[in-house]
Amino acid sequence: MxxxxxxxxxxxxxxxxxxxxxxxxxxxxxxxxxxxxxxxxxxxxxxxxxxxxxxxxxxxxxxxxxxxxRSGLFQALLAERAARLAEAVASPGTELGPGAPPRRRLLGFLDELSDLAGRNVALFTAHERVCAQDRYADPTYVRWHRHLTGLLIELLPPGTDPEFAAHALLALFDGDLVRHVVEAGGVDRLRRSVRGYAETLLRA
Amino acid sequence: MxxxxxxxxxxxxxxxxxxxxxxxxxxxxxxxxxxxxxxxxxxxxxxxxxxxxxxxxxxxxxxxxxxxxRSGLFQALLAERAARLAEAVASPGTELGPGAPPRRRLLGFLDELSDLAGRNVALFTAHERVCAQDRYADPTYVRWHRHLTGLLIELLPPGTDPEFAAHALLALFDGDLVRHVVEAGGVDRLRRSVRGYAETLLRA
Known part of the structure; x- marks a missing residue:
């Protein structure tokens, strides 16, 4: 709907x-x-x-x-907020776009998502709360998940389920967790924590 | 409260x-x-x-x-459900207890948590929804987080924030994500996905 x-x-x-x-x-x-x-x-x-x-x-x-x-309102607001990121991901020749090394694309995407989530905590929380299970069919979530899955196929060792790993990375942006981390150390702390964690997951 | x-x-x-x-x-x-x-x-x-x-x-x-x-009710119900796991984690001489290798303790704990979450999806969802931000002060969550943090300090490379990584692993048990995975492939699928993901995170 x-x-x-x-x-x-x-x-x-x-x-x-x-x-x-x-x-x-x-x-x-x-x-x-x-x-x-x-x-x-x-x-x-x-x-x-x-x-x-x-x-x-x-x-x-x-x-x-x-x-x-309300679910449709929150989806649309999230899509609007995520538009710049969606464009960056789709633009060849940028750090996040097609052609850049997958590892850099993934870490850069998570940096941007940390900023987006850290500055829109109420929206992220509302989106999860109201969209709940439908979140996995939300166009913005689906786009992020597809993007991460594509990169993780190239980056993770065989035997790891890249689709689940993509959900796992997006779960770092759970509204309540974001609020918990940002209240303790600001958006910078969130970005550093997410990046450190992702680097550990991706280490060769 | x-x-x-x-x-x-x-x-x-x-x-x-x-x-x-x-x-x-x-x-x-x-x-x-x-x-x-x-x-x-x-x-x-x-x-x-x-x-x-x-x-x-x-x-x-x-x-x-x-x-x-209601928040108190859900916390108490979760604590009751988690009591067996809490005992296993605290009992020396068991696979999950003190003295066992940290890697085995962590993977075994996640196996048990996958079973618990997969069989109690409505409770996990209710607990998150109603306890929301207070979840991070909930005694059961705090105990799980402390346990995982202690093991991750020994298992993750220096430079990774073990406290954040513990939140990240517990985020795999988000009620909506659990429902999404279990609906597609049952509790077995959840257990396998969580284990594969954690093994990737922990690889030497």
């Missing part, structure tokens, strides 16, 4: 999705900003689509048709 | 905690069974202490005084 905007290929162009009309893009961004503000004020279960619509200044029908439910 | 029974040292003796009166033990077990049954029927947020008390045939005050809230 929901998150029709967050299909496997999301292209943000000047804040608009490809093919999206300017007024639709404005509404989408207003709804996502309203979601974010409500998330900062209260827990993920404690606000309604009505409140999101009122705050964004759009009709409830607009929110409902476009996002479906 | 809650979970007064689940202090760092829990000793189960014939179903009774040390120093616990027989009637108190009966009530505790009835409350835990009722919690479990309600958990199997509905989600962790969808039942009240009143319902637990009614089903267990005890007063609401008994549940409230002893467990505090």
């Amino acid at each position: 929901g998150a029709r905007i967050a299909g496997p290929v999301v292209r943000f162009q000047g804040g608009r999705l490809s093919g999206e009309r300017a007024d639709a893009a404005r509404n989408r961004l207003a709804v996502l900003r309203a979601t974010e503000e409500l998330l900062a004020q209260s827990g993920p279960e404690l606000f309604s689509l009505d409140q999101v619509a009122a705050r964004a200044g759009v009709g409830k029908g607009t929110v409902f048709r476009r996002f479906g439910n | 809650g979970a007064r029974i689940a202090g760092p040292v829990v000793r189960f003796q014939g179903g009774r905690l040390s120093g616990e009166r027989a009637d108190a033990a009966r009530n505790r077990l009835a409350v835990l069974r009722a919690t479990e049954e309600l958990l199997a029927q509905s989600g962790p947020e969808l039942f009240s202490l009143d319902q637990v008390a009614a089903r267990a045939g005890v007063g609401k005050g008994t549940v409230f005084r002893r467990f505090g809230n």
Whole structure:
């Protein structure tokens, strides 16, 4: 359900999705900003689509048709936040993109994900809490998981299940764990801990 | 709050905690069974202490005084389920206990935890969902984390943060991830995946 905007290929162009009309893009961004503000004020279960619509200044029908439910809102907000990372991963010639050595791509991706998670703890927590089991079908999660699996096939010794290892690395970004680490030592501490752990997993 | 029974040292003796009166033990077990049954029927947020008390045939005050809230109930139920594992880990001369090689102790512990999580998915999910950030102060989690950290200090190369690595290994037992893996391949698949992953992490 929901998150029709967050299909496997999301292209943000000047804040608009490809093919999206300017007024639709404005509404989408207003709804996502309203979601974010409500998330900062209260827990993920404690606000309604009505409140999101009122705050964004759009009709409830607009929110409902476009996002479906809170789960769809959190998926779309996560996809928006992850857009820059998705672009970097897909761009040849960059440190994270196709053609770079797999080890560097993987460690660089985890660095970026540490920053993203550390700066969006409430969103990561809400996404897990509300999407729960559906998380494994969420387009952003699926994209991250596929990317990591592809790199881990090249990097891990035979006999290790790369799909499970990819889930295991993404589990480092559990919202509660991220909050626990960031509260103790900031986003830097999270980035260092994740990198050290991944380097141990990848050592030749 | 809650979970007064689940202090760092829990000793189960014939179903009774040390120093616990027989009637108190009966009530505790009835409350835990009722919690479990309600958990199997509905989600962790969808039942009240009143319902637990009614089903267990005890007063609401008994549940409230002893467990505090749902979080306390889930902590106590997890502690009960984990009691056998806690005993094995503390018993010298067993495969998991003091004196056995650290690598074997760690892999054996993860095997047992895979079984425990795979057979108690609803409880693991409820515990995370309801205890959330408090999970890191939960006596059972703290005990598991301390045990793994102690073993990882001996097993991981210098420069890896053993405390973070212990959180990372426990994150493999995220309720949603466990459900995802078990639905695809059963508890056996979970055990094999966790073991393969841990062996990769620990390889010399």
